[in-house]
Amino acid sequence: MTEHGTGRRGQHRRAAPTxxxxxxxxxxxxxxxSRALATPDRVSPEAxxxxxxxxxxxxxxxxxxxxxxxxxxxxxxxxxxxxxANGNFADLxxxxxxxxxxxxxxxxxxxSGHSLEKEEELVRIMLARRxxxxxxxxxTHSRETSRLLHASGITVIETxxxxxxxxxLCVGFSNRRAGELxxxxxxxxxxxQLAAIGGSLDDTLKDYRGEQRLRGFRDAARRxxxxxxxxxREAVVPIRHGQGAGTMARLLDDHPGASAVFAIxxxxxxxxxxxxxxxxxxxxxxxxxxxxxxxxxxxxxxxGLSTISVDPVAMGRMxxxxxxxxxxxxxxxxxxxxxxxxxxxxxxxxxGA
Amino acid sequence: MTEHGTGRRGQHRRAAPTxxxxxxxxxxxxxxxSRALATPDRVSPEAxxxxxxxxxxxxxxxxxxxxxxxxxxxxxxxxxxxxxANGNFADLxxxxxxxxxxxxxxxxxxxSGHSLEKEEELVRIMLARRxxxxxxxxxTHSRETSRLLHASGITVIETxxxxxxxxxLCVGFSNRRAGELxxxxxxxxxxxQLAAIGGSLDDTLKDYRGEQRLRGFRDAARRxxxxxxxxxREAVVPIRHGQGAGTMARLLDDHPGASAVFAIxxxxxxxxxxxxxxxxxxxxxxxxxxxxxxxxxxxxxxxGLSTISVDPVAMGRMxxxxxxxxxxxxxxxxxxxxxxxxxxxxxxxxxGA
DNA sequence: TGTCAACGTGGTATCGATACCATGATCTGG
DNA sequence: CCAGATCATGGTATCGATACCACGTTGACA
Numbered sequence: 001m002t003e004h005g006t007g008r009r010g011q012h013r014r015a016a017p018t019x020x021x022x023x024x025x026x027x028x029x030x031x032x033x034s035r036a037l038a039t040p041d042r043v044s045p046e047a048x049x050x051x052x053x054x055x056x057x058x059x060x061x062x063x064x065x066x067x068x069x070x071x072x073x074x075x076x077x078x079x080x081x082x083x084x085a086n087g088n089f090a091d092l093x094x095x096x097x098x099x100x101x102x103x104x105x106x107x108x109x110x111x112s113g114h115s116l117e118k119e120e121e122l123v124r125i126m127l128a129r130r131x132x133x134x135x136x137x138x139x140t141h142s143r144e145t146s147r148l149l150h151a152s153g154i155t156v157i158e159t160x161x162x163x164x165x166x167x168x169l170c171v172g173f174s175n176r177r178a179g180e181l182x183x184x185x186x187x188x189x190x191x192x193q194l195a196a197i198g199g200s201l202d203d204t205l206k207d208y209r210g211e212q213r214l215r216g217f218r219d220a221a222r223r224x225x226x227x228x229x230x231x232x233r234e235a236v237v238p239i240r241h242g243q244g245a246g247t248m249a250r251l252l253d254d255h256p257g258a259s260a261v262f263a264i265x266x267x268x269x270x271x272x273x274x275x276x277x278x279x280x281x282x283x284x285x286x287x288x289x290x291x292x293x294x295x296x297x298x299x300x301x302x303x304g305l306s307t308i309s310v311d312p313v314a315m316g317r318m319x320x321x322x323x324x325x326x327x328x329x330x331x332x333x334x335x336x337x338x339x340x341x342x343x344x345x346x347x348x349x350x351x352g353a
Numbered sequence: 354m355t356e357h358g359t360g361r362r363g364q365h366r367r368a369a370p371t372x373x374x375x376x377x378x379x380x381x382x383x384x385x386x387s388r389a390l391a392t393p394d395r396v397s398p399e400a401x402x403x404x405x406x407x408x409x410x411x412x413x414x415x416x417x418x419x420x421x422x423x424x425x426x427x428x429x430x431x432x433x434x435x436x437x438a439n440g441n442f443a444d445l446x447x448x449x450x451x452x453x454x455x456x457x458x459x460x461x462x463x464x465s466g467h468s469l470e471k472e473e474e475l476v477r478i479m480l481a482r483r484x485x486x487x488x489x490x491x492x493t494h495s496r497e498t499s500r501l502l503h504a505s506g507i508t509v510i511e512t513x514x515x516x517x518x519x520x521x522l523c524v525g526f527s528n529r530r531a532g533e534l535x536x537x538x539x540x541x542x543x544x545x546q547l548a549a550i551g552g553s554l555d556d557t558l559k560d561y562r563g564e565q566r567l568r569g570f571r572d573a574a575r576r577x578x579x580x581x582x583x584x585x586r587e588a589v590v591p592i593r594h595g596q597g598a599g600t601m602a603r604l605l606d607d608h609p610g611a612s613a614v615f616a617i618x619x620x621x622x623x624x625x626x627x628x629x630x631x632x633x634x635x636x637x638x639x640x641x642x643x644x645x646x647x648x649x650x651x652x653x654x655x656x657g658l659s660t661i662s663v664d665p666v667a668m669g670r671m672x673x674x675x676x677x678x679x680x681x682x683x684x685x686x687x688x689x690x691x692x693x694x695x696x697x698x699x700x701x702x703x704x705g706a
Numbered sequence: 707t708g709t710c711a712a713c714g715t716g717g718t719a720t721c722g723a724t725a726c727c728a729t730g731a732t733c734t735g736g
Numbered sequence: 737c738c739a740g741a742t743c744a745t746g747g748t749a750t751c752g753a754t755a756c757c758a759c760g761t762t763g764a765c766a
Contacts, residue, residue, distance in 0.1 A: 013484055014705075015425075015506065016480075016483070016504065016505045016506060017504070058501060058504075059501055059504035059505075061480045061481050061505070062481055063422075063481065063484055063499065064481040065421055065422060065427065065482060065483060066422050068418055069416075069418060069419050069422060072368075074418065083443075083447070084437055084446055084447055085440055085444060085445035087438055087445040090436075090437035090438040090443060091438060091579065093437055094436070094438065094464060096465065097463070101463075102477065106478060106479075106482065107462075108461060109460075109462045110450070110454075110460075111447060111450065111691055115503040124414055125454065125459060126459075126599060127369075128415055128416065128417040128418075128461065129418055130369070130416055130418060147412060148412055148414065151369065151370070151411075152369045152412075152414070153369060155369070169398075178430055183624055187660055204661050207400075220602045234620035243652075243653050245653070256517075267649070270653060271649070271653055271655075274653060274654060274655050277655050278655060296438075296620070297623075298599070300596050300623060300627060300652075301623075301627065302627050302630050302631065311542075
């Protein structure tokens with residue numbers, strides 16, 4: 001009687017215990033078990049205790065996929081990141097998890113390698129798990145990605161970049177504003193000839209958000225009456241293997257006039273600093289360097305790297321909160337967060353000032 | 354007719370299209386649709402074409418959870434990492450994904466924050482999704498974790514640390530061996546008084562694998578006839594916020610005799626190098642520093658950090674391959690991978706040599 | 707030309723849970 | 737003391753897919 005019925009479905013691996021097993025052991029119906037686990041206050045204390053014991057004894061873990069099928073709520077939240085190997089995105093994911101896991105939601109993480117095609121593929125695969133919400137990094141997506149998400153009819157949250165016209169909801173900062181902030185900070189220190197180093201524009205691996213930062217940087221410089229910044233780009237996406245050293249070398253060789261450099265990411269900024277060290281250029285006395293991202297390394301290197309922080313953990317938590325609100329039936333609003341300067345010791349007034 | 358039956362289950366959000374919708378549109382049965390998607394070669398070309406068109410038109414994405422319930426194979430692989438904010442683990446996850454995703458498996462990633470209690474909680478939550486396989490980092494788990502995994506009867510792969518007695522399968526390296534390698538390298542350069550810096554032994558956040566490395570380091574030094582290495586530990590888990598600078602300062606103050614330092618992670622090694630730079634101690638001329646992990650930063654800093662690499666991407670792919678083999682019915686074997694030294698410029702012969 | 711295998715297709719039961727409804731027991735109030 | 741509400745519980749249908757079986761068609765071969 002405690003064995004499963006016909007066993008027709010072939011010889012699978014030893015099956016995990018089901019609610020039916022627990023119910024039989026506890027001497028109650030499966031419905032009572034279901035309620036005991038989901039809404040304990042609607043079950044008598046005695047029944048609850050019997051169920052509790054049976055669960056412990058069997059090592060029962062409910063099958064949430066089956067539950068999802070029945071209730072039409074999977075309690076899964078999909079999350080597509082460009083890559084895991086970037087502290088900021090990892091932090092974002094951890095922030096989201098911190099909020100969602102205790103609330104009974106399971107984050108499902110994927111990485112697209114900065115490619116819109118891979119993102120689309122990923123979205124398709126993840127939609128097959130019927131998430132209750134979908135978090136996307138960035139606001140640039142393929143046409144088909146948008147169509148799929150729209151057809152699925154689920155909550156979509158775009159992040160890492162603020163937009164006034166989100167697909168659905170948006171929690172993010174303005175990359176353009178981050179760039180402006182960088183220019184304003186450097187100009188405020190007295191620098192006039194600015195420079196910036198960023199990622200390239202390969203066809204398939206565009207760094208959309210980095211470009212936004214560069215644009216904001218240039219526009220702010222113009223607005224402040226400075227000459228147009230020198231802007232150099234590397235041949236690859238800057239995060240990870242883009243060290244910035246090569247670009248910095250080009251900058252130093254070809255544009256010796258610049259007294260301050262904004263790097264599109266801390267990784268590049270660090271590489272740039274190393275190139276300076278190699279050449280015996282003192283940072284910040286001879287050259288100021290400003291990064292972006294506030295990665296761990298920014299606080300550890302010498303001199304400490306001044307950078308722009310967007311607090312990804314906080315952003316992740318905000319996203320988690322928005323999702324829970326939406327799941328609870330309320331209508332949360334999009335939110336723009338503010339990037340802020342973290343001052344350390346890699347920026348100062350220009351040499352002759 | 355194309356509308357769903359009773360609609361009894363309340364007013365949900367706009368529902369995603371189902372196989373029934375596709376079947377109706379294509380003018381075939383749901384079984385034919387199912388086969389068209391799963392085993393196209395068992396369906397006539399005409400039917401296949403009709404289904405294909407209907408799928409495109411509806412934007413249909415199959416519900417893999419429902420499929421999993423029916424077929425008893427979820428095509429989910431659970432993966433518990435200590436943290437995402439560690440390049441090595443992120444690489445491991447990407448390596449696994451690279452293999453599994455194209456094969457139709459979905460990695461489900463969680464992070465335990467180095468805590469066995471959180472790992473257990475995570476395992477429980479992930480088991481609720483009925484993964485076909487479970488990948489765990491490390492070989493130390495709570496009693497209940499082991500019980501749950503055992504009761505579930507699924508494939509378990511332990512990694513990041515090799516053991517002869519795995520729960521099920523193991524793909525990893527010997528942390529002890531990594532430590533030995535470090536001592537052998539430094540001894541081979543002519544160093545006699547070695548030192549090592551590592552993570553602390555808090556009660557809940559033990560760095561088990563780091564301790565193994567330290568043990569291997571000490572044992573190898575003894576075996577080589579060197580005096581016992583000085584071993585200092587930080588008060589927190591070394592990765593991420595453990596910069597190593599403080600420990601290095603203690604080492605320089607209290608044990609000036611050591612000419613070479615092995616750091617339990619590149620993060621600490623980098624902090625140690627910065628402390629040396631701060632004090633004007635030349636690396637490697639006055640002091641050799643050897644790291645572990647071959648993080649990106651090791652190749653970027655000055656001098657380049659000599660370190661021990663365990664090639665996490667390759668390990669991840671190996672894990673993915675093992676899982677696929679197991680799923681295909683064969684019986685893959687555990688595998689021990691070999692850590693190897695990556696020589697850069699932070700280690701050399703000791704000062705007086 | 708008849709027999710049998712292979713092939714393409716559809717019907718039905720089922721996976722493990724929850725929604726909804728029905729039932730009987732207990733409680734509350736006039 | 738009984739009507740109506742509340743509570744605890746169980747039975748049944750169902751979520752969206754696949755496993756298994758059954759059937760009709762076609763083609764190969766003797």
